[in-house]
Amino acid sequence: MTEKRKGGRAEFSSKFGVIAAAAGSAVGLGNIWKFPYITGVYGGAAFLFVYLGFIAAIGLPVMLSELIIGRKSRRNAFGAFKKLAPKSMWRYVGMLGVGAAFMILAFYGVVAGWSVEYVVVSVLNGFKSQTPDQLSSMFSDFIAAPFRPVIYQLIFMFLTGLIVMIGIKDGIEKNVKIMMPLLVVIILVLDIRAITLPGAGEGLKFLFHPDFSKLTGEGILSALGHAFFSLSLGMGTLITYGSYIDNKNNLINTAINVTVADTLIAVLAGVAIFPAVFAFGIEASSGPGLVFITLPNVFQQMPGGYIFSILFFLLLTVAALTSSISILEVVVAYFNEELKMKRRVATVFATVIISLLGIICSLSMGIFDHYTFFDLNFFDLLDWVSANLLLPLGGLFISLFVGWRLGRKKVREEIQKGGSITEMFLSIFMFLVRIIAPIAIAIVFLKGIGLLNI
Numbered sequence: 001m002t003e004k005r006k007g008g009r010a011e012f013s014s015k016f017g018v019i020a021a022a023a024g025s026a027v028g029l030g031n032i033w034k035f036p037y038i039t040g041v042y043g044g045a046a047f048l049f050v051y052l053g054f055i056a057a058i059g060l061p062v063m064l065s066e067l068i069i070g071r072k073s074r075r076n077a078f079g080a081f082k083k084l085a086p087k088s089m090w091r092y093v094g095m096l097g098v099g100a101a102f103m104i105l106a107f108y109g110v111v112a113g114w115s116v117e118y119v120v121v122s123v124l125n126g127f128k129s130q131t132p133d134q135l136s137s138m139f140s141d142f143i144a145a146p147f148r149p150v151i152y153q154l155i156f157m158f159l160t161g162l163i164v165m166i167g168i169k170d171g172i173e174k175n176v177k178i179m180m181p182l183l184v185v186i187i188l189v190l191d192i193r194a195i196t197l198p199g200a201g202e203g204l205k206f207l208f209h210p211d212f213s214k215l216t217g218e219g220i221l222s223a224l225g226h227a228f229f230s231l232s233l234g235m236g237t238l239i240t241y242g243s244y245i246d247n248k249n250n251l252i253n254t255a256i257n258v259t260v261a262d263t264l265i266a267v268l269a270g271v272a273i274f275p276a277v278f279a280f281g282i283e284a285s286s287g288p289g290l291v292f293i294t295l296p297n298v299f300q301q302m303p304g305g306y307i308f309s310i311l312f313f314l315l316l317t318v319a320a321l322t323s324s325i326s327i328l329e330v331v332v333a334y335f336n337e338e339l340k341m342k343r344r345v346a347t348v349f350a351t352v353i354i355s356l357l358g359i360i361c362s363l364s365m366g367i368f369d370h371y372t373f374f375d376l377n378f379f380d381l382l383d384w385v386s387a388n389l390l391l392p393l394g395g396l397f398i399s400l401f402v403g404w405r406l407g408r409k410k411v412r413e414e415i416q417k418g419g420s421i422t423e424m425f426l427s428i429f430m431f432l433v434r435i436i437a438p439i440a441i442a443i444v445f446l447k448g449i450g451l452l453n454i
């Protein structure tokens, strides 16, 4: 391993590497699998607009906050709070993040495993001459099966573990620098195909013409939860990655680039999916099966569908991998620095525990589906609790920490590195993290869990 180290700690080696890694974390299943289906479920453009509002007013400031905490402390998510606020309770915010990482990667690895299976099915031309019903049962039978989805999940987790084990520069950075440009090319090719389909206009209208009467309280909570999930916020992923960014990088530019890239890719994924869905008269609100059931139907009817289906599921797999490594890194950095495990041991240990949890998630779609909590199976429970509870809560504490505990002077010191800022910008940022973000998150959160009725 030839890691660049300063004071014993690894660092990313280039600006592009930093952006590719952080954008790689942000762009993932959240953008390509989840964003289109929840946009479909919550009524299209109205949901998109609320989501964009949350991204700008809450997502961006919280992202900058995480990067500040990470680079200032140069520690893992837990150690960062311990170092910046010694002997205080703040460290438990980091602990919450490490816990969320376990939960998210457990179900994330399962969905990523599905996309690996669908690359294989696409290559074997397995969607050909299947009726919509057959494609639907192909998916539901597959995810409920006891072995195949588990094997694919384990293959995916193995790849994730391998990259993380090699390290920050030679493992994570090297791989994301190849995978992210590949992902952009694939999505652009898919977009061009989608918008040149006859009847594509309806799909674009669904995505960009808001009908606010369709918006519900639940939709608003999901928009916030999804903003956190999609930007990889609220659990210390960007604290961890921020801790590997050197002082020559400007954190504001990094945060803006990553936020814009993530949002753009989500919208581009919508543009690739909805025109095709509408052009072939398929239900836009079909839920989690949207990309696995609906799209194979579309690919089957579309000229060039064989190639486009391979490209699409490859895109999904690559996007998932650049995100899963960032989630695993949160846990590995914690094990490594706090529990003093060697990186190799920490990676194996974390990967094995998360994979086991993942197996339970996968089986909860089939043989364990009668075990439910609040009417949710284990998979849906982890998804719901992490995206709608833990990440917003984490984001709330992170913004309070930067706003009130770290304070203006230390924030200025950190964000001035690698560039200059105006006092006006600083004032706006401090106002957002001290007041706006915490209040907005608290309201949406309490309303979402039914404790607030407005």
Ligand code: PFF
Pocket: 025, 026, 027, 028, 029, 030, 031, 104, 228, 229, 230, 231, 232, 233, 235, 236, 237, 323, 324, 326, 327
């Ligand atoms: N942002 C990733 C996605 O949109 O798929 C998922 C994710 C990665 C969530 C890292 C949380 C995280 F810390």
